Amino acid sequence: MNPNSRAFLQLPQGTESFYLEEALEHEETVQGLKKFFASWGYLPVQTPVFDFYDIYRPFFDHAAAEKIYRLVDREGDLLMLRSDATLFLAKQLGRLENSSLPLRVFYADTILRHQDAEDISRNEFYQIGAELIGEGGSFADLEALMLLAGCLQTAGLEDYRIHLGSREVFGAALPDTDDKQAAAAVSLRDAPALEDILSRAGCEKEKAGFLVQLFLYIGDSGGLEELAARGKARGYINCDLEKALDYLSLLWAQLEELGVSGLFRLDLSETASQGYYTGIVFQAYKEGIDSAFASGGRYDKLLARFGFDAPSVGFSLMLSKIENFLSGIHGPRQRSCESAGGKTFAEAFRGAEEKRKSGIPVVIKGNPA
Amino acid sequence: MSPERMAGHPLSLALPKGRLFNQALEHFAARGLCVSPPDRELIVTDNKGMLRIFIVKNSDLPVYVSHGIAGLGICGSDVLYESGGVFFELLEFSFGSARMCLAAREDHDQDAAIKHLKVATKFPVFTRNFFNRRGIPVEIIKLNGSVELAPVLGLAPYIVDLVETGSTLKANGLKIVEELENTRVKLIANPAYYKVHYGEVDTFVGFLKERA
Numbered sequence: 001m002n003p004n005s006r007a008f009l010q011l012p013q014g015t016e017s018f019y020l021e022e023a024l025e026h027e028e029t030v031q032g033l034k035k036f037f038a039s040w041g042y043l044p045v046q047t048p049v050f051d052f053y054d055i056y057r058p059f060f061d062h063a064a065a066e067k068i069y070r071l072v073d074r075e076g077d078l079l080m081l082r083s084d085a086t087l088f089l090a091k092q093l094g095r096l097e098n099s100s101l102p103l104r105v106f107y108a109d110t111i112l113r114h115q116d117a118e119d120i121s122r123n124e125f126y127q128i129g130a131e132l133i134g135e136g137g138s139f140a141d142l143e144a145l146m147l148l149a150g151c152l153q154t155a156g157l158e159d160y161r162i163h164l165g166s167r168e169v170f171g172a173a174l175p176d177t178d179d180k181q182a183a184a185a186v187s188l189r190d191a192p193a194l195e196d197i198l199s200r201a202g203c204e205k206e207k208a209g210f211l212v213q214l215f216l217y218i219g220d221s222g223g224l225e226e227l228a229a230r231g232k233a234r235g236y237i238n239c240d241l242e243k244a245l246d247y248l249s250l251l252w253a254q255l256e257e258l259g260v261s262g263l264f265r266l267d268l269s270e271t272a273s274q275g276y277y278t279g280i281v282f283q284a285y286k287e288g289i290d291s292a293f294a295s296g297g298r299y300d301k302l303l304a305r306f307g308f309d310a311p312s313v314g315f316s317l318m319l320s321k322i323e324n325f326l327s328g329i330h331g332p333r334q335r336s337c338e339s340a341g342g343k344t345f346a347e348a349f350r351g352a353e354e355k356r357k358s359g360i361p362v363v364i365k366g367n368p369a
Numbered sequence: 370m371s372p373e374r375m376a377g378h379p380l381s382l383a384l385p386k387g388r389l390f391n392q393a394l395e396h397f398a399a400r401g402l403c404v405s406p407p408d409r410e411l412i413v414t415d416n417k418g419m420l421r422i423f424i425v426k427n428s429d430l431p432v433y434v435s436h437g438i439a440g441l442g443i444c445g446s447d448v449l450y451e452s453g454g455v456f457f458e459l460l461e462f463s464f465g466s467a468r469m470c471l472a473a474r475e476d477h478d479q480d481a482a483i484k485h486l487k488v489a490t491k492f493p494v495f496t497r498n499f500f501n502r503r504g505i506p507v508e509i510i511k512l513n514g515s516v517e518l519a520p521v522l523g524l525a526p527y528i529v530d531l532v533e534t535g536s537t538l539k540a541n542g543l544k545i546v547e548e549l550e551n552t553r554v555k556l557i558a559n560p561a562y563y564k565v566h567y568g569e570v571d572t573f574v575g576f577l578k579e580r581a
Contacts, residue, residue, distance in 0.1 A: 188458070218564070285564045287565050291559075
């Protein structure tokens with residue numbers, strides 16, 4: 001074996017390569033989605049490949065921090081490679097003027113984070129996403145949801161569901177509990193743990209049972225409204241919770257009116273792993289994909305941490321997870337292309353150009369000399 | 370959705386080889402869900418068409434579920450803890466619980482205070498975390514089986530292992546120094562698989578909860 005072959009054969013964890021048709025399809029999908037975002041009035045932004053680690057450290061728990069590639073610059077400052085496009089973007093947006101709002105931006109970038117050998121199938125290498133900065137309210141939330149659905153339709157993804165939850169419902173229903181512990185119990189749908197947290201917070205048993213049922217609910221708006229009505233009759237729903245649940249119903253009614261509610265499910269166990277979300281939160285799932293391939297939500301306080309206070313909503317899509325399921329932008333895989341030859345290069349070149357007019361890929365053949 | 374309606378769309382379930390496999394099949398059979406014991410096949414189905422069962426090595430089970438190859442799995446809490454994976458825990462079974470114990474040779478001085486541990490074990494993550502929480506540093510020697518040999522042959526004075534009856538310990542001249550934790554057998558789900566199939570999975574969980 002060539003002494004250098006180990007270096008050639010091994011890939012660092014967290015990297016990937018595209019080859020030939022695969023690379024072409026990836027490029028076509030990205031270009032198609034960029035056009036789609038542009039048609040909604042979104043402008044492209046590019047984030048830096050690396051930035052100062054200290055700025056982002058408070059956003060990562062221990063496990064997430066371990067996956068970040070870090071390096072030291074010439075002045076001795078600790079840098080991190082881009083592991084999450086949204087966070088890098090948030091810092092860039094901090095330099096904006098209020099007069100430029102509302103702002104619609106999209107990005108499509110590789111991200112770099114370590115993945116364990118057992119975790120490698122997560123395919124989190126390429127994020128494409130959009131953010132609507134400086135708009136609160138239902139129009140902006142619905143725009144983000146419809147933008148994601150439109151994005152997936154453009155790419156040709158079928159049979160997926162977007163699970164829609166609410167950080168406001170979570171905050172209103174569990175005001176006196178440890179936020180991180182309760183969010184973990186809710187997102188893991190761990191009923192015993194949530195009951196235990198509620199009991200320690202002084203919540204009576206029947207009310208705790210109702211709240212657990214509420215957070216485990218998945219379905220349409222009708223089922224949630226029935227559940228909420230039962231809770232309200234027993235006095236388990238406070239004013240804030242009622243308002244937050246009504247807001248979800250309002251969004252659902254609009255999705256129904258648009259004829260797309262079949263793509264969505266209300267799911268109050270969606271609380272988002274990132275603590276910075278403040279309103280709606282959503283994740284998209286599909287049979288055969290081992291984790292959510294898209295996630296997003298409203299984050300009205302995040303930009304303030306970078307010196308720019310503006311309500312915002314957005315999402316990111318892990319493109320590598322869904323690329324095997326796409327049929328929309330690129331046609332069937334086609335390796336073959338025609339060739340054109342001639343006695344001289346000029347003759348071969350002209351022949352090739354003529355054939356290319358019909359849209360067929362053509363290679364210039366041979367070198368008689 | 371009734372179990373009958375689920376036929377044709379079986380749920381994928383990973384079961385670990387060995388003792389837990391037989392106990393899980395007994396639990397299913399008591400509720401009318403029969404799986405013929407496989408000869409050498411590693412993929413089997415049941416008589417109602419509810420399940421497509423993959424038979425895997427116990428410690429590999431969380432990997433299959435984490436990757437979504439099997440949407441569901443039945444697994445001990447000890448193996449789950451070691452894997453570090455994120456799963457929905459849907460049900461705790463009454464069968465298969467065991468004691469995670471610290472054991473040593475029979476001549477070990479039970480009253481001696483433990484200030485530093487050298488432990489041979491199949492459960493390094495649990496062992497390190499458990500004793501570190503007590504402020505005791507642990508030197509781990511990772512083994513994959515026959516852990517009881519370690520103190521006998523002098524590889525390490527202590528082992529941390531699952532104990533059911535204690536007869537294997539006794540046969541090898543070992544004794545329990547301390548019971549650390551009771552492990553439980555759980556039905557787990559890949560979170561994304563659950564979100565896609567929550568109706569069918571909830572039906573299956575309800576079916577497993579039925580009294581035999």
